[in-house]
Amino acid sequence: MTEHIVIVGGGTGGTVLANDLAGRLDDEIDAGDVRVTLINDDPDHVYKPVWLYVPFGQREPADGRRPLDELVDDRVDLRIDRVTEIDTDAKRLRLQGSPRSVGYDYLTVATGSTLAPEEIPGLAEGGHNFYSESGATELREELLSFTEGTLVLSVVGTPHMCPAAPLEFVFMADSWFRERGLREDVDIVYTYPIQRVHGNPNIGEWARPLMDERDIQVETFFNAESVDPEEQTLTSMEGTEVDYDLLVDIPPHSGVDLIEEAGLGDGWVDVDKHTLEAEAAEDVYALGDTADTGVPNAGSVAHYQAGVVGQRLASEVRGQPPTAVYDGKTLCFIETGMDAASFVEFDYENPPSPAPPSEKLHWSKLAYNESYWLTARGLL
Amino acid sequence: MTDTDVEYDETVDARGAACPGPLMDLIGKMRDVDSGTVVRLQSDNDQSLTDVPEWVDEAGNELVAVEEGDEHNEFYVEKA
Numbered sequence: 001m002t003e004h005i006v007i008v009g010g011g012t013g014g015t016v017l018a019n020d021l022a023g024r025l026d027d028e029i030d031a032g033d034v035r036v037t038l039i040n041d042d043p044d045h046v047y048k049p050v051w052l053y054v055p056f057g058q059r060e061p062a063d064g065r066r067p068l069d070e071l072v073d074d075r076v077d078l079r080i081d082r083v084t085e086i087d088t089d090a091k092r093l094r095l096q097g098s099p100r101s102v103g104y105d106y107l108t109v110a111t112g113s114t115l116a117p118e119e120i121p122g123l124a125e126g127g128h129n130f131y132s133e134s135g136a137t138e139l140r141e142e143l144l145s146f147t148e149g150t151l152v153l154s155v156v157g158t159p160h161m162c163p164a165a166p167l168e169f170v171f172m173a174d175s176w177f178r179e180r181g182l183r184e185d186v187d188i189v190y191t192y193p194i195q196r197v198h199g200n201p202n203i204g205e206w207a208r209p210l211m212d213e214r215d216i217q218v219e220t221f222f223n224a225e226s227v228d229p230e231e232q233t234l235t236s237m238e239g240t241e242v243d244y245d246l247l248v249d250i251p252p253h254s255g256v257d258l259i260e261e262a263g264l265g266d267g268w269v270d271v272d273k274h275t276l277e278a279e280a281a282e283d284v285y286a287l288g289d290t291a292d293t294g295v296p297n298a299g300s301v302a303h304y305q306a307g308v309v310g311q312r313l314a315s316e317v318r319g320q321p322p323t324a325v326y327d328g329k330t331l332c333f334i335e336t337g338m339d340a341a342s343f344v345e346f347d348y349e350n351p352p353s354p355a356p357p358s359e360k361l362h363w364s365k366l367a368y369n370e371s372y373w374l375t376a377r378g379l380l
Numbered sequence: 381m382t383d384t385d386v387e388y389d390e391t392v393d394a395r396g397a398a399c400p401g402p403l404m405d406l407i408g409k410m411r412d413v414d415s416g417t418v419v420r421l422q423s424d425n426d427q428s429l430t431d432v433p434e435w436v437d438e439a440g441n442e443l444v445a446v447e448e449g450d451e452h453n454e455f456y457v458e459k460a
Contacts, residue, residue, distance in 0.1 A: 158400070158404050159401075159404070193400075193404065193407060194400045194403060194404070194431065194435070195431070195434055195435070195438075199399075199400050201399070221434075221435060221438040221439070223407050223411075223439075225411070237407070237410065237411065237439055238438050238439045238440070239439070239440060294396075294397055294398040294401055
């Protein structure tokens with residue numbers, strides 16, 4: 001009997017996992033003992049880190065898109081459709097574009113994060129963000145005509161994708177305006193919800209002096225409650241108000257309704273943070289942003305977790321006890337300007353220790369961005 | 381853990397969450413509730429013992445009580 005492994009979501013986690021399984025289980029797939037299906041609602045795979053560079057005119061959104069059918073191994077059944085229901089008791093999925101449901105023996109949910117700016121009144125109208133293709137291109141237009149005034153970067157929602165990106169954005173903006181001779185006419189303000197500038201204390205302690213050196217103003221304990229696009233003000237739950245001429249926000253994030261409706265979690269799947277198995281259902285895994293593990297929502301996390309889930313699923317279909325576990329490994333480059341970057345690596349047990357910023361690390365980050373497609377293919 | 385007679389309206393169970401998860405979960409809940417609502421936050425992260433009182437003070441809410449237990453701590457916060 002053929003064992004059917006279904007992956008929902010073709011972002012970094014889902015795509016790497018599909019290719020990992022195609023390689024790891026090639027004999028079983030060729031023999032007809034295992035079938036792997038990847039379901040995604042977009043024919044393209046999107047590499048979101050490219051969007052950080054779009055507002056500064058260094059990349060185009062198209063640089064972060066590739067057709068999934070070019071990235072996914074031919075041994076994987078690729079279906080472009082939207083999953084509308086997960087029934088973990090019957091082990092079946094319903095699809096928007098097909099009257100026939102899809103059965104599974106093992107399911108991995110990798111549906112990622114969605115943006116929810118509507119949670120904060122006025123945010124969608126008053127703010128710009130680089131967390132979507134359209135947002136990044138609109139922000140580029142705003143930045144190109146912004147020659148004086150106050151630029152506010154407000155981290156409204158946490159957790160959010162790529163926790164380092166807000167810091168990277170203000171460091172890059174500082175550098176970009178300096179290079180253009182405009183920095184003295186532009187104030188940069190950074191707001192963060194808790195008492196430091198980043199959720200991770202080590203990264204926060206590292207970043208704060210750099211921000212002070214560069215005259216990036218900081219407002220901590222700032223949880224944006226509303227935005228007034230007419231008055232161009234941002235008001236916090238703590239009762240403070242910040243005026244802006246250009247507001248760049250990290251909007252609140254949410255998971256997909258599908259997960260809550262399936263009883264797997266409140267938009268994020270409740271999982272064992274080592275095995276990545278869902279707590280509420282048998283034979284269901286989650287990875288990347290979708291898995292509620294407490295680690296950063298970062299592509300490297302999804303990448304490493306995909307390897308763990310791949311090993312565990314291979315063991316399962318071979319009737320062996322799965323032994324691979326995820327140790328919280330996270331790896332991030334952090335841009336500290338237009339020509340320098342830092343680097344951190346950490347896990348559940350070992351905190352990050354950011355490397356001194358260097359040009360070499362900046363080029364390493366750009367080189368990784370270019371070679372990312374090898375990661376998606378499961379080669380790197 | 382000592383028994384408490386603090387009455388509360390909502391509970392946020394952030395046990396197992398790494399810092400700053402418990403505080404952010406509390407802030408998320410405080411966004412949704414009305415003035416006068418008492419929220420109980422459960423956290424097993426020791427950092428919450430400093431994070432939560434600092435934020436409550438900053439936001440002008442009231443920390444009604446803190447109960448320190450062997451396995452987790454409980455914070456009772458009333459929205460101003």
